[in-house]
Amino acid sequence: MSFTCIAIDDEPLALELVEEYVAAFPRLQLAHTFDDAISTAEFLRVNPVDILFVDINMPDITGIELIKSLDYKPAVIFTTAYKKFAFEGFEVEAVDYLLKPLNFDRFSRAVNKAITQIEQKRNNNNAKEENLFVRSEYRLIKINIQDIEFIESLEDYIKIHLTNEKPILTLMPLKTVLEKLPQDKFKRIHRSYVVALNKVRSVLNRKVLLLSSTELPVSDKYAGFVDEWKKG
Structure with a gap:
């Protein structure tokens, strides 16, 4: 079972690092990368994905505002340089909250946590009567x-x-x-x-x-x- 994801960050080097890390997971399929939240929101309205790697502090709208605007709930992994946004991340039920500079081992744990959560949700949905x-x-x-x-x-x-x-x-x-x-x-x-x-x-x-x-x-x-x- 594969999982589609996208990465959003206005820092090119940070975005490249997420792409590199995602490529190490055969079960992840990176559908797109974005450097602004507004373009991301337009994409997600018609292209639902399983996992979002999203920076919080961006110039147009924040990663928090982006997540709140969605009509569905993907697994969210925040990537940010600021600890002060941790509470807001908790409020939108993010799977994990990674501080920059990103560490691969820590990134790996977040991905595995997201995959486990998605699989459990899918299994629960399949078990329920419609x-x-x-x-x-x-x-x-x-x-x-x-x-x-x-x-x-x-x-x-x-x-x-x-x-x-x-x-x-x-x-x-x-x-x-x-x-x-x-x-x-x-x-x-x-x-x-x-x-x-x-x-x-x-x-x-x-x-x-x-x-x-x-x-x-x-x-x-x-x-x-x-x-x-x-x-x-």
């Missing part, structure tokens, strides 16, 4: 994930649209429900919509047509979802 539990009208409701067609954001609430059933309204941010769903089966296509990839019939002119004949908009920010849909 059900989503939400509260609606004071009741706890079990939803079979296979029945979800799309999810609509309504400010603080979401409406879960189901095949051949009434929609379910629950108090939950769209970002939170997306974290609970299989990342390979559901994709965000708009700030207000998440779709089940297997319920998409066609895509034309930035609009998605679902099997139920419902039509939804695709925003520029999430246009890359089409590549994920074609893979299925």
